[in-house]
Amino acid sequence: MSDLLDLDATAQLAALASKKVSSVELLKMALARHAETHARLNAVVTAEPERALERARAMDDARMRSDPTGPLGGLPMTVKDTFDVVGMPASSGLAHLRRRQAEDAVAVAHARHAGAVIWGKTNVPVMAADWQSANQLYGVTNNPWDQTRTPGGSSGGAAAALAAGVTALEIGSDIGGSLRVPAGFCGVFSHKPSWGMVTQRGHVPPHPGSYAERDLNVVGPMARSARDLRMLLSILEAGPLAPKAPPADLSEARIGLWLEDPNLPVIDPEVRTVLETLAKALEAAGATVELVASPVDTQTLLPTYLTLLGAVLSEDMPDKALRAMERARPLARWSLARGAGPLSWAHSSLAYTARHREWLAADAVRARLRHNIAPLFDRYTAILAPITPVPAFPHDARAFVRRRLKTSDGRALPYNSILAWIATATALHLPATAIPAGRTPGGLPVGAQLIGPRGGDGRTLSLAQAIDELIGGFVAPPR
Incomplete structure (x- = not known):
């Protein structure tokens, strides 16, 4: 039965609907997996199991009465610790922030209204301001593929928990790659929506109680499949995106492959090889793939x-x-x-x-720049690009200015080179779906991002689902 935890959320929901498993049983499995992996990963850093069990029992009772349970009816899930949750206020890595009362962030409330059983919070860097997930309050989170390396940040605990099967869905956020970088480092999926699609209310930072919708920052889904991204995004935005729409037809897809740019850091040769291999697989599946120069200045x-x-x-x-x-x-x-x-x-x-x-x-x-890039998406379905110049890197607690990213061919890049390849989608408010692209010879996951036109979230998600189902997607790390 614990193998159910390795299924994506859609498959777990099917097991719940068919009464193959109850919400209480599935929650207990998730809690057991958390207990089993916590010392190794430190991904989920605070939990309220009793409150969650009460909620799970209520969902099971509703299902037995044939009452509506919502699209996430009884599914256990965790939430990034930058979102307020009743009983578990966002700490964002700071002790004083958790010593307060809080209501659910709006995105969390949407998930709960849809029937989710929210039981824990996942680790982040202080104020979500790093590509490593570590703080003095909860400690360091490790990558499930290699405990000596970071799972990324700031949604690092979320990505690690997903990869390890501790949770099937997560709500993350992204202002400097915080959804895409951890997804790439841990081999899972995420979606950075077009700016403004999902409200940020209840996300910390900014300060608790703020009504501001911060520029650049977005709230988005993380999962182990592209179809789960589509489902959760439709719930978070409470809008018209159809979660059951079919994946794209790869034979009709035209993809711009962006691997080089004179103004961006050269990507690691091992990362480049993985992306080129994915491009060949896309062509074999019928897609048109063309190398593109810089899609933007x-x-x-x-x-x-x-x-x-x-x-x-x-x-x-x-x-x-x-x-x-x-x-x-x-x-x-x-x-x-x-x-x-x-x-x-x-x-x-x-x-x-x-x-x-x-x-x-x-x-x-x-x-x-946003005006200039728009015509490109009349020619291409999406732009396929690296997320980061390197795969997951070893833990590094030094000051930012002293950190360096090492490539497999011996080059050293500035630490904030991670901002370079994620900048286009973030600065221009475009959607970007992060997908697993493959692994390096050493076994580290490599992610890629599908960048689309502003408001074209359905386009990149549909393409991601086709790639996931026809070419390949999430692979669990060895346990």
């Missing part, structure tokens, strides 16, 4: 994105750190004038202390 895009991002994240920074960056602005301008790139400390210093007129200028550039 990345030389302009990167500094624009980082200015927009810095303006958002600066709200969460300590005043002391911001004052130091403010004092460094003259030196930062000097450094940029002498060739420092957009991924340098100099640009970060200017981005986090940007004046309002500087933000307005970046927003105007964003609008132009």
